[in-house]
Amino acid sequence: MSVPVLEARDISKRFPGVVALEGVTLRVYPGEIHAVVGENGAGKSTLMKILSGVHQPNEGELLLDGRPVRFADPRQALAHGIGIIYQELSVVDTLSVGENIFLGRLPQRVGVPGVVDWHRLWRDAAQVLERVGAPVDPHQQVRELSVAQKQLVEIARVLSQDVRVLILDEPTSSLSLQETARLFEILRGLRAQGVAIIYISHRLEEVFAIADRVTVLRDGRVVGTQPIGEATREGLIRMMVGRDLSAYYGTVRSSPGPARLEVRQLSRAGVLRDVSLTVRAGEIVGLAGLVGAGRTELARCLFGVDPIDAGEIRVDGQRVTIRNPQDAVRHGIVLVPEDRKLQALVLILTVRENIALPVLPRLARFGFLSRRREEELAQGFVERLRIRTPSLEQRVLNLSGGNQQKVVLARALATNPKVLILDEPTRGIDVGAKAEVHALIAELAEAGMAILLISSELPEVLSMSHRVLVMSGGRLVAEFPREEASEERVLAAATGQARVA
Amino acid sequence: MAEVRPRGVQSTMTVGAAAVARRFVQRLTGLREFNILVALLFLGAFLSVTTEAFLTTGNLFGVARAFSLTAIVAIGQTMVILTGGIDLSVGSVLALAGLSTGMLLERGVPLPLAMLTGLAVGALVGLVNGLLITRVGLPPFIATLGTLSIGRGLVYVLTKGYPVTVPYDYQAFIWLGQGYVWIVPVPVIVMVALTILGTIFLGFTTYGRYIYAVGGNPEAARLAGIPVERVKLLVYVLCSTLAALAGLILVARLVSAQPSAGLGFELPVIAASIIGGTSLMGGEGTVLGAVLGAAIMGVLENGMVLLGVSTYAQQAVTGTVIILAVALDIWQKRRRARVRRARG
Numbered sequence: 001m002s003v004p005v006l007e008a009r010d011i012s013k014r015f016p017g018v019v020a021l022e023g024v025t026l027r028v029y030p031g032e033i034h035a036v037v038g039e040n041g042a043g044k045s046t047l048m049k050i051l052s053g054v055h056q057p058n059e060g061e062l063l064l065d066g067r068p069v070r071f072a073d074p075r076q077a078l079a080h081g082i083g084i085i086y087q088e089l090s091v092v093d094t095l096s097v098g099e100n101i102f103l104g105r106l107p108q109r110v111g112v113p114g115v116v117d118w119h120r121l122w123r124d125a126a127q128v129l130e131r132v133g134a135p136v137d138p139h140q141q142v143r144e145l146s147v148a149q150k151q152l153v154e155i156a157r158v159l160s161q162d163v164r165v166l167i168l169d170e171p172t173s174s175l176s177l178q179e180t181a182r183l184f185e186i187l188r189g190l191r192a193q194g195v196a197i198i199y200i201s202h203r204l205e206e207v208f209a210i211a212d213r214v215t216v217l218r219d220g221r222v223v224g225t226q227p228i229g230e231a232t233r234e235g236l237i238r239m240m241v242g243r244d245l246s247a248y249y250g251t252v253r254s255s256p257g258p259a260r261l262e263v264r265q266l267s268r269a270g271v272l273r274d275v276s277l278t279v280r281a282g283e284i285v286g287l288a289g290l291v292g293a294g295r296t297e298l299a300r301c302l303f304g305v306d307p308i309d310a311g312e313i314r315v316d317g318q319r320v321t322i323r324n325p326q327d328a329v330r331h332g333i334v335l336v337p338e339d340r341k342l343q344a345l346v347l348i349l350t351v352r353e354n355i356a357l358p359v360l361p362r363l364a365r366f367g368f369l370s371r372r373r374e375e376e377l378a379q380g381f382v383e384r385l386r387i388r389t390p391s392l393e394q395r396v397l398n399l400s401g402g403n404q405q406k407v408v409l410a411r412a413l414a415t416n417p418k419v420l421i422l423d424e425p426t427r428g429i430d431v432g433a434k435a436e437v438h439a440l441i442a443e444l445a446e447a448g449m450a451i452l453l454i455s456s457e458l459p460e461v462l463s464m465s466h467r468v469l470v471m472s473g474g475r476l477v478a479e480f481p482r483e484e485a486s487e488e489r490v491l492a493a494a495t496g497q498a499r500v501a
Numbered sequence: 502m503a504e505v506r507p508r509g510v511q512s513t514m515t516v517g518a519a520a521v522a523r524r525f526v527q528r529l530t531g532l533r534e535f536n537i538l539v540a541l542l543f544l545g546a547f548l549s550v551t552t553e554a555f556l557t558t559g560n561l562f563g564v565a566r567a568f569s570l571t572a573i574v575a576i577g578q579t580m581v582i583l584t585g586g587i588d589l590s591v592g593s594v595l596a597l598a599g600l601s602t603g604m605l606l607e608r609g610v611p612l613p614l615a616m617l618t619g620l621a622v623g624a625l626v627g628l629v630n631g632l633l634i635t636r637v638g639l640p641p642f643i644a645t646l647g648t649l650s651i652g653r654g655l656v657y658v659l660t661k662g663y664p665v666t667v668p669y670d671y672q673a674f675i676w677l678g679q680g681y682v683w684i685v686p687v688p689v690i691v692m693v694a695l696t697i698l699g700t701i702f703l704g705f706t707t708y709g710r711y712i713y714a715v716g717g718n719p720e721a722a723r724l725a726g727i728p729v730e731r732v733k734l735l736v737y738v739l740c741s742t743l744a745a746l747a748g749l750i751l752v753a754r755l756v757s758a759q760p761s762a763g764l765g766f767e768l769p770v771i772a773a774s775i776i777g778g779t780s781l782m783g784g785e786g787t788v789l790g791a792v793l794g795a796a797i798m799g800v801l802e803n804g805m806v807l808l809g810v811s812t813y814a815q816q817a818v819t820g821t822v823i824i825l826a827v828a829l830d831i832w833q834k835r836r837r838a839r840v841r842r843a844r845g
Contacts, residue, residue: 303724305723305724324726324728325723325724325725325726326726326728328726329726335724337724342718342720342721343720343721343724344721344724344725345718345721346713346714346717346718346721346722346784347717347718348717348784348785349713349714349717349784353710353713353714357710357714357722357725357727358725358726358727360707360710360711361707364706364707367706367707367708368705368706368707369705369706369707369709369710411725415726
């Protein structure tokens with residue numbers, strides 16, 4: 001390794017009242033994939049915003065090929081070959097793939113300014129897509145694409161501008177296992193072409209799978225940079241949180257009792273076929289599978305969000321009819337949906353208002369709210385789940401991802417459920433909050449709750465569950481007791497390579 | 502208002518009264534309602550100095566009576582907008598309800614029955630709006646644009662374009678539009694009463710909270726077990742019923758039902774809500790804000806009349822105020838968001 005293509009040297013960034021970065025140095029070399037990890041609030045985003053020209057550092061400098069540079073805005077950074085892909089994609093759904101790639105700089109007909117040269121557009125778009133290795137037709141409307149394909153379009157857009165440093169912020173947060181694998185292939189291809197890639201992720205498995213080196217940030221400082229060969233999972237976690245997390249994934253101690261939730265022959269046309277399962281009191285049943293396998297769809301049917309065509313649901317032996325979420329809550333079933341911002345939280349309402357939302361009738365008298373009871377309920381959960389918020393009157397909008405997720409959990413628990421369905425309960429939250437959520441799940445099971453745990457993170461499912469069920473194509477295709485479940489076997493079942501009864 | 506502080510933060514007692522006062526002022530000045538109130542006071546002070554007629558009891562209550570109808574309907578409109586919807590049909594509902602009552606009174610139907618029918622007509626249109634939106638799945642803009650047109654068409658069919666006169670023996674009815682309690686016009690009393698009721702409803706009842714939740718995030722509200730469709734039906738019915746009430750008051754005031762009553766009325770009503778701080782995205786806004794929004798438009802209009810500004814120019818001024826009010830709000834929000842981001 002000779003000269004870093006991009007170097008951040010002794011960068012400090014202060015916002016009024018806060019030091020976001022303190023003396024941070026990061027060197028990125030051509031043809032390397034450099035992972036940056038750290039808990040939420042560690043300063044990853046601020047650092048990336050400085051590298052990509054959104055913010056300017058108070059101290060320190062950026063060097064490009066060893067020469068100092070200053071970026072006044074993201075456009076200048078891009079002109080210098082530094083492109084960033086944010087977690088939230090910014091493609092225009094109603095335009096074609098090709099138009100998206102060249103958005104803002106559509107090629108124009110020679111001699112006829114203002115008129116798009118479509119021929120060149122399609123040809124250039126196809127070329128860029130080929131370079132990325134993305135199997136996407138330039139003429140296709142972006143809205144018809146999957147999230148993974150949209151992401152590839154965005155990568156193509158950035159790369160079409162001669163980018164030498166590509167920054168990816170949590171790129172796999174909404175990708176399936178297969179799509180993630182595909183993305184990794186593409187990133188390795190770009191690395192071989194000499195592109196430097198800065199890869200930000202919460203998922204340590206991915207960092208070990210893709211990165212060449214890893215830098216850990218904590219509280220705005222660099223804790224260390226290691227070649228991936230020298231890093232260990234436990235070591236990285238210790239560096240990230242600054243302490244030992246004895247059990248990263250919680251362990252289950254509870255012993256299951258009688259059947260709480262029984263599902264028989266549940267079907268929904270085109271989505272679920274003959275799904276039968278039982279979750280016992282005190283039992284955590286993991287539900288694994290690829291994205292689109294029907295796990296979320298099953299959860300939605302059980303919670304009455306989507307109607308079922310056939311089958312029956314029993315809670316504590318009693319057959320129940322669930323037509324909408326109100327019915328489900330009444331029968332003791334509650335769902336923590338997979339997307340907390342879109343499906344779970346009313347972001348502009350406060351912590352108190354969000355927690356109390358599903359149980360307002362219980363708290364109210366003659367339809368009138370009781371502020372005191374709402375506060376008691378919310379304060380109880382804030383303490384029990386250690387939700388870090390300046391006050392109950394804080395809008396959840398302003399909380400960190402982990403604390404938002406805890407508010408969602410608090411709200412689910414406020415309904416006093418017998419059956420708790422968790423859909424990706426730890427997606428996008430930092431390791432500290434994750435450990436707390438895992439401990440909480442284990443504690444709830446011990447208290448006799450029946451828990452159905454959906455997660456795309458296999459280690460989470462494997463370590464948390466008494467049993468692991470695997471779905472594929474809308475059906476349950478395999479069941480493993482805890483002792484027999486392994487990543488390989490679950491993956492094999494999920495991808496249909498093996499059928500285990 | 503009780504405030505829960507995280508552990509380790511000093512209690513209010515030791516921080517002292519000054520800090521409490523400062524926080525109170527900060528909270529107050531952060532409110533959109535406060536901004537409008539200040540603007541309203543400035544405008545009032547300016548008009549009191551520049552014109553002789555403004556600061557008289559008669560003029561002030563006259564102004565209040567003039568904007569009271571807008572305010573009453575804006576209360577309902579605000580609830581609709583809070584759920585992320587819009588009701589364009591309020592002007593037609595106002596006319597249709599007023600006409601229904603007027604026609605019944607013309608035929609000698611007892612007053613309570615005639616008034617209830619008028620209000621029921623309003624509620625019915627609201628129900629139709631609500632069902633079109635929740636069951637058929639039409640966007641609120643389209644559904645209420647349709648009923649706006651249908652309602653107005655019905656009014657012209659029923660009247661053939663001629664006004665319907667209310668017989669003078671219905672003094673109790675006419676009192677609703679023209680009467681006073683002591684020196685306060687009746688419509689103003691109705692407006693104040695509805696403002697209080699609306700504030701209590703939105704702020705202190707389960708359904709009030711549901712309205713904010715549905716507008717803030719419909720999907721989350723549904724998954725939290727809130728009867729989203731019922732909440733939406735309710736706000737359209739309430740909004741149309743309030744529009745009908747305004748229609749009755751207008752007929753009582755004019756002692757006749759005009760076929761063109763409330764033509765274009767949806768615009769000032771929506772403007773009042775928006776000036777009052779209601780976000781068209783839903784989830785944010787208050788009844789008090791909407792009423793103050795109507796008030797500032799009313800005072801402005803009155804001021805322009807007193808200052809001799811041509812009636813033609815007045816609309817342009819009103820439009821400017823709408824833009825300024827919302828621009829100011831966006832600017833404030835952005836500044837606050839910057840401070841928040843900076844804090845991490």
